[in-house]
Amino acid sequence: MSPCPTLQALLSQSAPNASSPDLLITFPSGLKIHAPGTPAHKPSTTQTPTFSLRTACLRTHVPGARYMVVALDIDAPSPSLPLAAPVLHYLHTDLTAVAPPTNNGGAKGTLVAPLTSWQAPAPSTGFSSAPHRYVFLVWEQPVKLCGEQVREKLGIKGEGGVWRKTKWDVEGVVRKLGLGDVVAGTWMCVSN
Template identity: 35%
Template sequence: MADNQITRAFSLIENDESKILQMTIGQHENIKPGTRLGRKEAQDPPKLSFDGANRDTKYVIVSLDIDAPFPSLGILGPILHWIQSDVTVGHSSVLEFDAPFVANWIGPAPPPGSAPHRYIFFLYEQPDSFDLKDHAPPQGKNLSNCNRMRYDLDSWVEVAGLGPLVAFNYYVCN
């Protein structure tokens, strides 16, 4: 399985800090890439914003755990944690959505004894042709765990016809 999207995302913020997706999780605001958070603190999806977002564009958010089940043994990873489409830009560049999810949010859950995992967040441009019904489970059901393991983001980005990666960030959680 290729990991071109993951490699591209880390390079994106390494070369241009303006491409860092702003995240707030609980009391933690303006989370910098690689910030360590406790598992209990990170169970709710982050509030995201991006100063470079265009108000006339829709976006897709994707989140993965790239270290599952153990950073040294990633046989199940990456694991999909969230896909949200139809994201728009609100006041103060806050990313907002009221559409159903493509893949419901699941919070961090590294197994006991594991080293901390990296939870990564991508922001892509959503094409006008994107249809939620083509990608989400029927009737708004949650995505099953078996459909989350060994998630091939490169393939999904291609199938969904997503536009360019716009912003990225990640935190580390135990």
């Protein structure tokens, strides 16, 4: 089963310049995901990360522009048999810049009240202990779309439950919310 077009486009990109990534993901453990395919160990990814976007990625440069971040496991339950993939591991709306953006370091943002809390990577330890790819996608939210409207349009109640997070329809979400193209994205490869 191949990933949807949005995920396939991200996965097919070659690694960008690691000194100036479009999307930098930083975990409290000190782990930084600065290039597609960065290897990570499960213990380093247990706490919610922060996100930094490079200025060149920002479409509107309008003060108050908001962004939506999604994290997905595209190899669940195993890379050789991804029957549940993609699995939603994080959905956060209303990301705004809180520091002056630069072309080198990016604009650090703060996220409040996630629609689904960070679900730490947990590659299988049973029949397949192969590393899993976890994809991070960022979209600019339409001006009048807020987190509560995203929750309503996607039918998310509370944390959403495990079954609502499996086989997460990326293309359907893009259509329902009117998101347009991904402004930044990357992925990490997590092992136990």
